[in-house]
Amino acid sequence: MCGITAYKGKGDASFVVMEALKKLEYRGYDSWGIASLGAEGIIETVKNVGKISSHTETGLRQSSVAIGHTRWATHGGVSERNTHPHFDCGNEIAVIHNGIIENFDELRRELGGRGHEFRSETDTEVIAHLIEEFSSLGLKEAVRKAMERVKGRSAVIAIKKGYDGFVAARTGSPLIVGIGENEYFVSSDIPAFLDHTKNVMYLDDDEMVVVEKKPVFYSLKSGGLVEKRLITIDWSADQAEKGEFEHFMIKEIMEQKDTILRAINQNDSEIQKIANEINSSFGTFFTGCGTAGKVCFTGQYIFSKIANKHVNYVNSSEFPNYEHFLRPETLLITVSQSGETADVLEAVKTAKKKGVKIISLVNVKGSTLDRQSDHTFLINAGPEKAVASTKATTAQLAILYLLAYATTGKIHEGKNLLLETASKVNDMLNPRYLARIEELAKIICKKSDIYIIGRGLNYPMALESAIKVQEVSYIHGHGFAGGELKHGPLALIEKGTPCIVLTAKDDVFPQIIGNAMEVKARGGYIIGIGPEKHGVFDYWIKTPDVREASPIVNIIPVQLLAYYLGVLRGCEIDYPRNLAKSVTVQ
Ligand code: M6R
Numbered sequence: 001m002c003g004i005t006a007y008k009g010k011g012d013a014s015f016v017v018m019e020a021l022k023k024l025e026y027r028g029y030d031s032w033g034i035a036s037l038g039a040e041g042i043i044e045t046v047k048n049v050g051k052i053s054s055h056t057e058t059g060l061r062q063s064s065v066a067i068g069h070t071r072w073a074t075h076g077g078v079s080e081r082n083t084h085p086h087f088d089c090g091n092e093i094a095v096i097h098n099g100i101i102e103n104f105d106e107l108r109r110e111l112g113g114r115g116h117e118f119r120s121e122t123d124t125e126v127i128a129h130l131i132e133e134f135s136s137l138g139l140k141e142a143v144r145k146a147m148e149r150v151k152g153r154s155a156v157i158a159i160k161k162g163y164d165g166f167v168a169a170r171t172g173s174p175l176i177v178g179i180g181e182n183e184y185f186v187s188s189d190i191p192a193f194l195d196h197t198k199n200v201m202y203l204d205d206d207e208m209v210v211v212e213k214k215p216v217f218y219s220l221k222s223g224g225l226v227e228k229r230l231i232t233i234d235w236s237a238d239q240a241e242k243g244e245f246e247h248f249m250i251k252e253i254m255e256q257k258d259t260i261l262r263a264i265n266q267n268d269s270e271i272q273k274i275a276n277e278i279n280s281s282f283g284t285f286f287t288g289c290g291t292a293g294k295v296c297f298t299g300q301y302i303f304s305k306i307a308n309k310h311v312n313y314v315n316s317s318e319f320p321n322y323e324h325f326l327r328p329e330t331l332l333i334t335v336s337q338s339g340e341t342a343d344v345l346e347a348v349k350t351a352k353k354k355g356v357k358i359i360s361l362v363n364v365k366g367s368t369l370d371r372q373s374d375h376t377f378l379i380n381a382g383p384e385k386a387v388a389s390t391k392a393t394t395a396q397l398a399i400l401y402l403l404a405y406a407t408t409g410k411i412h413e414g415k416n417l418l419l420e421t422a423s424k425v426n427d428m429l430n431p432r433y434l435a436r437i438e439e440l441a442k443i444i445c446k447k448s449d450i451y452i453i454g455r456g457l458n459y460p461m462a463l464e465s466a467i468k469v470q471e472v473s474y475i476h477g478h479g480f481a482g483g484e485l486k487h488g489p490l491a492l493i494e495k496g497t498p499c500i501v502l503t504a505k506d507d508v509f510p511q512i513i514g515n516a517m518e519v520k521a522r523g524g525y526i527i528g529i530g531p532e533k534h535g536v537f538d539y540w541i542k543t544p545d546v547r548e549a550s551p552i553v554n555i556i557p558v559q560l561l562a563y564y565l566g567v568l569r570g571c572e573i574d575y576p577r578n579l580a581k582s583v584t585v586q
Contacts, residue, residue, distance in 0.1 A: 001028050003024025004068070021034070021069070032071065033068065033085055036061075044063075069085060076121030081120050084096045086128045087125075093132055093159070094160075095158045130149055140210050150171070168209050170204070174340045174367070176202055178190070178197045179199040179215070191237075191240040201215070208220050262382075279309075281329055285319070286311055292335040292337060297463070298397060299400040300313040306408065308408075311333075319351075331357055332357070333359045337363045337392035337396075339362040339368055341369075360375070361400075363379050365378055387576050387580065388471050401414050424544035425552070440561060449476045449478070452558070454479070456508045458554055462481070466479035468555075472566035473566040500561075504530055505547070
């Protein structure tokens with residue numbers, strides 16, 4: 001997590017970096033700091049606890065080189081002392097870092113033993129002191145040698161007093177180089193510099209870039225030169241802005257009018273090819289984290305329902321425990337908006353060791369997962385900035401439907417269902433619909449718990465609903481399979497406890513209504529979501545009848561409800577406390 005960025009060029013470097021950090025704030029927003037190389041080659045610094053968005057000036061003098069960091073705390077509390085950049089003993093080397101140094105305790109003791117003085121509780125600071133030890137070799141070699149000592153996934157950028165440039169290295173956390181006209185950027189994510197350039201080069205693991213005149217890439221292991229490919233990104237800067245909306249989350253929910261259509265605009269023969277591979281594989285695993293994981297779990301039901309086929313869902317952080325079931329004929333399908341989630345990348349590493357083929361559904365073109373996969377389906381949702389995933393979710397689901405239908409040779413039937421679904425989502429997202437959900441939010445916004453139940457295809461979406469409610473409104477949301485309630489959770493229901501019931505016109509409708517009745521009999525306040533009204537509902541939110549595609553339409557009102565609950569409760573909608581958009585640490 002954390003966002004890091006660096007700039008060298010004709011602009012006012014610290015200002016450019018400050019603006020870039022605002023675009024990276026979704027990665028971490030506990031505190032921020034910038035270091036720039038002042039006129040005499042002296043390093044000047046600014047550090048602040050809190051968010052950067054309200055700042056308009058850095059207070060630093062104009063310069064052509066600067067680095068900046070927006071923090072999501074891991075080692076050491078949120079304080080100015082722990083805010084990056086961190087320095088060596090002589091304040092001549094400044095370092096920013098995204099990741100975790102697994103052997104930091106050992107390095108800190110070792111460096112302390114050699115007389116290095118530490119001024120923060122962070123793991124990052126050891127890098128500054130390690131670079132200091134090798135500094136007679138020049139900044140490039142010093143960074144390379146320092147990174148040889150550091151274990152874990154990291155991305156690091158360093159500047160040095162008197163050195164007119166910067167050096168960046170990657171050992172697991174993302175770093176992208178933006179190539180402008182006589183100006184260069186390095187950043188954890190592309191939106192940081194989209195205003196300036198769409199031409200990028202990706203650093204892979206164990207690579208570094210030295211930006212003096214123009215970027216030169218090296219292998220971290222050998223120190224030898226590395227060739228990189230220039231990629232042009234097709235996102236526009238506007239897509240990454242809020243526009244007329246108050247928050248990215250509501251903008252991105254509303255974009256689902258288009259994004260489902262964009263997602264299914266895939267090459268049919270590629271979909272068919274992968275579907276054939278699923279049919280002939282020795283087991284297919286789906287993996288992802290958080291919301292993407294719930295999409296994978298829905299995938300298990302989608303394949304069962306549509307293709308009568310068993311696929312395995314495993315949460316990425318648990319995937320290494322399934323290593324023994326993997327063969328070269330196994331297929332791993334990963335789902336990730338960012339393509340940078342550490343647990344997903346680790347799952348890929350585990351699978352690759354066993355010769356497994358990797359297929360990915362990714363939103364960010366050129367992300368690590370995209371580059372590590374044998375085949376990628378880009379979900380084409382455009383930049384998703386709010387920490388709460390919304391439009392990526394429905395786009396990912398849509399592609400899983402296509403794949404499932406294709407395994408039965410009926411890809412066109414699947415496409416037609418999704419076209420119908422996309423058009424009904426378009427109708428659904430109207431001002432009256434939004435107002436009805438806002439009205440519900442007003443009724444339940446003071447409650448401390450919300451339960452969500454579903455069955456069959458809508459059970460994984462009950463789990464996803466809970467994530468939305470938790471992260472956006474800070475209300476305790478909990479999702480269950482409808483049938484599980486009476487095995488324990490029913491004890492939690494009191495008079496007025498809200499319980500959302502996800503329904504569809506399907507064969508489990510009578511059972512889920514039965515579960516709703518059980519909750520109602522204990523005083524629960526029943527919120528029905530689905531195409532059919534029922535007497536047990538205290539409040540009903542209609543969703544269109546799209547048959548097997550009900551998870552797509554049912555999750556949207558929950559996204560909206562979570563949004564309005566968060567607004568009414570005064571929460572930080574786009575940047576929930578303690579969370580970050582890309583979880584690049586395990
Ligand atoms: O970028 P990814 O899709 O791999 O991210 C996975 C999760 O971290 C993400 O879905 C997270 O659960 C969201 N905050 C949920 O809204």
